[in-house]
Amino acid sequence: MFHLSENNNQSFGWGNFILGILFILLALFAFRDPLASLMALAFVFAIGILARGIHQLVFRHQVKESFGVKPTYLLIFGIINILLGLYLIFKPGLSASILPFIFAFWVFLSAIFGFMSLPAIKQVSTPLFWLTLILNIIALIVAIFLIFNPLSALVSLTFLVAFYFLLSGIQHIIYAF
Numbered sequence: 001m002f003h004l005s006e007n008n009n010q011s012f013g014w015g016n017f018i019l020g021i022l023f024i025l026l027a028l029f030a031f032r033d034p035l036a037s038l039m040a041l042a043f044v045f046a047i048g049i050l051a052r053g054i055h056q057l058v059f060r061h062q063v064k065e066s067f068g069v070k071p072t073y074l075l076i077f078g079i080i081n082i083l084l085g086l087y088l089i090f091k092p093g094l095s096a097s098i099l100p101f102i103f104a105f106w107v108f109l110s111a112i113f114g115f116m117s118l119p120a121i122k123q124v125s126t127p128l129f130w131l132t133l134i135l136n137i138i139a140l141i142v143a144i145f146l147i148f149n150p151l152s153a154l155v156s157l158t159f160l161v162a163f164y165f166l167l168s169g170i171q172h173i174i175y176a177f
Contacts, residue, residue, distance in 0.1 A: 017176035023169030030162030037158045042088070042095035045102065050085025053078045100157050104146030107164060111139040131174065135167050 030037040056078030064070045088095035114136035122129040142160055 013176040015176075016172045020169040020172030020174075020176065023165040023172060027162040027166035027169060030158045030165065034158035037161070038096055038099070039092055041099055041103075041158070041161065042092045045099060046085050046088035046092070046095045048085075049081050049088060053081025053083075053085055056081060100146050100150045103157065103161065104143050107139050107146065108143035111136045111143060114139065128174070132171070135171055138167065139164065 056074045060071055060074035060078060063074070114132060118129060118133060118136075121132050142164060146157075146160065
């Protein structure tokens with residue numbers, strides 16, 4: 001039997017298995033309550049931007065302490081990200097409206113990285129190679145759909161996110177073995 005567990009020996013890949021289960025649970029939540037999951041995604045997105053801004057300011061301070069240099073760009077981007085994150089937290093509709101683009105680029109890059117891993121996967125297992133190829137083609141189609149149909153993608157985003165999490169969850173569970 002093939003496996004792509006973290007340590008690449010014959011042991012069970014718990015990390016992939018747990019991630020697969022988590023992704024499948026996220027998919028079920030998104031299918032069950034699409035509006036709530038869209039707003040939750042928008043909120044998480046806004047919190048992520050806020051956290052990045054805070055991190056940039058903390059990192060700027062660490063660079064200053066370690067090297068005596070005060071990178072101005074970290075200060076500027078940190079403040080911009082904090083303000084943008086706060087704005088999106090208090091304007092969840094705006095945050096939800098840009099999610100299709102963010103998600104599209106995330107799925108697109110995921111598919112590209114998946115395609116780049118195909119040669120290594122083919123050495124492990126031909127069936128796994130074909131499964132990974134098919135899943136990444138589906139991911140690429142979803143990404144293109146999201147990029148070129150942002151308005152309809154907004155309406156169907158939670159279903160697309162749920163479908164992507166479901167496929168990714170299945171893929172991670174397979175990789176665990």
